Amino acid sequence: xxxxxxxxxxxxxxxxxxxxxxxxxxxxxxxxxxxxxxxxxxxxxxxxxxxxxxxxxxxxxxxxxxxxxxxxxxxxxxxxxxxxxxxxxxxxxxxxxxxxxxxxxxxxxxxxxxxxxxxxxxxxxxxxxxxxxxxxxxxxxxxxxxxxxxxxxxxxxxxxxxxxxxxxxxxxxxxxxxxxxxxxxxxxxxxxxxxxxxxxxxxxxxxxxxxxxxxxxxxxxxxxxxxxxxxxxxxxxxxxxxxxxxxxxxxxxxxxxxxxxxxxxxxxxxxxxxxxxxxxxxxxxxxxxxxxxxxxxxxxxxxxxxxxxxxxxxxxxxxxxxxxxxxxxxxxxxxxxxxxxxxxxxxxxxxxxxxxxxxxxxxxxxxxxxxxxxxxxxxxxxxxxxxxxxxxxxxxxxxxxxxxxxxxxxxxxxxxxxxxxxxxxxxxxxxxxxxxxxxxxxxxxxxxxxxxxxxxxxxxxxxxxxxxxxxxxxxxxxxxxxxxxxxxxxxxxxxxxxxxxxxxxxxxxxxxxxxxxxxxxxxxxxxxxxxxxxxxxxxxxxxxxxxxxxxxxxxxxxxxxxxxxxx
Numbered sequence: 001x002x003x004x005x006x007x008x009x010x011x012x013x014x015x016x017x018x019x020x021x022x023x024x025x026x027x028x029x030x031x032x033x034x035x036x037x038x039x040x041x042x043x044x045x046x047x048x049x050x051x052x053x054x055x056x057x058x059x060x061x062x063x064x065x066x067x068x069x070x071x072x073x074x075x076x077x078x079x080x081x082x083x084x085x086x087x088x089x090x091x092x093x094x095x096x097x098x099x100x101x102x103x104x105x106x107x108x109x110x111x112x113x114x115x116x117x118x119x120x121x122x123x124x125x126x127x128x129x130x131x132x133x134x135x136x137x138x139x140x141x142x143x144x145x146x147x148x149x150x151x152x153x154x155x156x157x158x159x160x161x162x163x164x165x166x167x168x169x170x171x172x173x174x175x176x177x178x179x180x181x182x183x184x185x186x187x188x189x190x191x192x193x194x195x196x197x198x199x200x201x202x203x204x205x206x207x208x209x210x211x212x213x214x215x216x217x218x219x220x221x222x223x224x225x226x227x228x229x230x231x232x233x234x235x236x237x238x239x240x241x242x243x244x245x246x247x248x249x250x251x252x253x254x255x256x257x258x259x260x261x262x263x264x265x266x267x268x269x270x271x272x273x274x275x276x277x278x279x280x281x282x283x284x285x286x287x288x289x290x291x292x293x294x295x296x297x298x299x300x301x302x303x304x305x306x307x308x309x310x311x312x313x314x315x316x317x318x319x320x321x322x323x324x325x326x327x328x329x330x331x332x333x334x335x336x337x338x339x340x341x342x343x344x345x346x347x348x349x350x351x352x353x354x355x356x357x358x359x360x361x362x363x364x365x366x367x368x369x370x371x372x373x374x375x376x377x378x379x380x381x382x383x384x385x386x387x388x389x390x391x392x393x394x395x396x397x398x399x400x401x402x403x404x405x406x407x408x409x410x411x412x413x414x415x416x417x418x419x420x421x422x423x424x425x426x427x428x429x430x431x432x433x434x435x436x437x438x439x440x441x442x443x444x445x446x447x448x449x450x451x452x453x454x455x456x457x458x459x460x461x462x463x464x465x466x467x468x469x470x471x472x473x474x475x476x477x478x479x480x481x482x483x484x485x486x487x488x489x490x491x492x493x494x495x496x497x498x499x500x501x502x503x504x505x506x507x508x509x510x511x512x513x514x515x516x517x518x519x520x521x522x523x524x525x526x527x528x529x530x531x532x533x534x535x536x537x538x539x540x541x542x543x544x545x546x547x548x549x550x551x552x553x554x555x556x557x558x559x560x561x562x563x564x565x566x567x
Contacts, residue, residue: 004283005255008034010531011275011290012297012510013262013307015042017062019297020245021072021524022510026531027254028076029540034288035254036275038261042246044470046519048237052459055404056337059238061466062519063393063411064203064231064358067241069520070150073550075543076248083244085232085554088355088397093118094230095358097196098346098447104353105196109230110555112138116566123190130223131566132169133187137224138565140164144224146547149522152500152530153489165220180208180215181369187219191365197222198369199360203391205476205483206415207327210373213485224564231358232554233398241519257282265294265307265507272507275307293531295500295508299480300324300493302472303509304502317503320494325482326474327377330418330463331390334440336410337403340454342394345447357398361447362387362414376417382432386414386440407456410448414440418463418475426475429462480511500527501534 008031012023015037027033041047046062067073068085087094087109094109103122108114112134119127137144144164147157162176172178172186180201184194201218202209208218234240246256261278266287274289296303301324310318347354363369368387375383390413395402403409416436420428437460445451467475474481481487492499493511500508500523510527532539555562 004257004286004288005034006287007274007289007291008032008255009290009292010034010295011036011288011293012295013265013275013303014038014297015256015258016297017043017046017242017245017519017521018510018524018527019295020242020249021076021521022295022297022527022531023254024076024245024249024252025072025525025528025543027249028252029528029532029537029543031292033249033254035249035256036260036262036277036288037256037258040258042256042258043239043242045473046238046242048239052335052337052457056407056409056457057237057402058335058409058459059233059393059395059402059411060461060469062238062241063233063395064391064519065234065238065241066231066520068232068550068554069145069547070522070525071545071547071549072521072525074545074553075525076245078241078244078248081244081247081251083240084235086235086398087230087232088357088394091230091355091357091398093352093356095200096346096350096353096356097192097199097359098344098350098353098361099192099364100345100446102346102349103192104344104346104350105192106350106352106356107200107230110560111563112566113563119193123188123193126188126190126193129170129187133171133220133223135565135567136168137220141224141564142546142548148221149520149547150525152526153492154498155490158489168220175216177212178216179210179212180219181210181366181373183216183219185366194366195363195369199363199389200391202389202415203360203413206373206376206389207482207484210377211484214483214488233357233393233395233402235399236401237399238519262307264309265296265504267308267312267504267507270312271505290506292535293506293508295510295527295531297510298472299326299474299511300497300509301326301474303511308504308507312504314496314503316496317494320496324494325484325487326476327418327482330416330475331413331461331466332386332416332436332440332463333459333461334412334414334437334444335459335461336451337456337458338408338410338451338454339406339456340450341397341408342410342448343450345449355397357394359392359394360389361392362443363389372415376415380417380419380421382416382420382436383414384439385443386416386436388412388440388443389415410451412440412444416463418467426464426467429464433460433462500530506534 010033012035095107097105106118260281263278266274272294392412396408
């Protein structure tokens with residue numbers, strides 16, 4: 001039998017969703033592209049598996065799918081290739097935060113006025129603050145989103161961002177130098193509004209709300225973007241997004257090599273020329289050439305220190321990588337199967353919560369927020385009691401196929417540190433997993449009381465499980481590293497790199513990093529566009545979608561109304 005083709009226009013290292021997005025764009029544009037994946041399956045952090053009992057589909061990481069936010073949803077025709085995004089039928093709200101007194105802070109996924117009216121039930125004054133902010137940003141929302149999510153972030157765009165935010169009503173003039181917590185304390189006065197507002201940005205990592213610059217950006221992003229559309233699940237689970245990308249890529253002629261870990265990128269005269277596989281690969285130590293570009297879907301340290309090597313990096317890049325930060329927030333997962341539809345205690349006053357897909361819970365006051373940040377980011381100890389701030393999902397009310405008939409699934413992500421130094425290191429997660437799972441459950445049942453009577457089974461996944469599954473994540477919930485002011489915008493993943501370009505000619509990276517969810521596929525879109533620009537190739541006619549084109553179509557089909565402003 002003939003061996004594999006050993007030269008392509010473009011080689012992509014890693015078959016995650018952004019690597020696949022980059023590959024699919026370039027392949028569809030007429031290049032020959034090969035993806036090399038270490039595992040026997042694409043989409044390590046966007047997988048769905050039956051780890052409990054047959055028929056119960058567990059989304060192992062990515063759960064809030066935002067593919068419809070980015071242009072790839074339309075450009076790559078992901079619906080044509082099998083992606084079906086689902087939300088609860090007739091759902092009015094996209095996200096809620098319940099409290100023990102029976103209140104719930106609600107966020108509409110489509111209409112700023114609905115959010116305003118929900119807030120007014122708790123704090124009329126804070127509802128007016130919200131109104132001032134979204135009325136200012138509303139007309140600019142699509143343009144801001146496109147600039148932030150799917151444009152390459154440059155020094156010039158950073159200055160444009162500052163100018164756009166210079167005159168926001170009620171915003172303090174020094175907001176850029178604040179953390180997200182400090183900004184929330186300035187803007188709002190009701191304790192429940194403050195906690196609920198911080199809870200959703202925190203799903204991108206506690207460092208997002210505790211860092212300066214990234215914190216206030218995350219708060220503004222949350223306030224404005226939830227008027228665009230809420231997140232979805234996919235029919236059959238999150239991995240359906242991966243399937244659609246693979247189908248698209250292969251349909252257009254792309255090639256995926258599984259069980260093929262890459263040992264190194266071949267560098268000649270400062271330019272990426274191809275890859276060499278590991279001796280453990282299906283094609284041991286084979287060399288594959290790339291005539292136009294090599295792209296990495298791995299995070300910064302394994303990309304530059306392992307694939308490239310220090311000898312090919314300037315001293316400035318080596319110094320930046322030495323201080324590259326993977327810390328931030330990691331996730332402790334409880335996954336449940338229930339024999340009844342989840343019935344939240346807050347539904348007595350806010351019945352809409354029982355038909356809402358995404359929620360968080362556990363922090364009741366701002367003191368709980370500072371306790372969580374201190375435990376995870378300062379002292380490296382387990383929050384006790386836990387706080388479910390990584391996001392929680394009520395899957396089967398949106399997609400009944402994710403469990404057998406009459407069963408329902410719930411996932412909770414509690415924010416925790418990864419290293420557990422006071423206990424002896426991350427290996428200790430194996431010893432304490434079920435005990436800490438019990439503590440998370442003790443918190444959850446206060447808000448979801450029928451979990452006690454209807455629980456069929458529970459599955460626990462620890463941060464160390466995530467690390468063993470995908471070592472390049474460095475222990476962080478987001479594999480691209482901590483989302484801090486020193487590792488984003490035009491200086492991401494480190495100063496002097498400016499992703500998706502790198503210090504190596506014809507070598508690019510397509511990992512996401514920012515305050516947005518990586519399932520919008522924006523990083524893959526930007527990387528593909530950068531490759532085309534560097535190579536001097538004009539984008540084809542079909543490469544033209546804008547942010548939210550997919551979201552607008554889904555909203556139209558459901559007969560809903562989209563409103564970016566309160567008035």
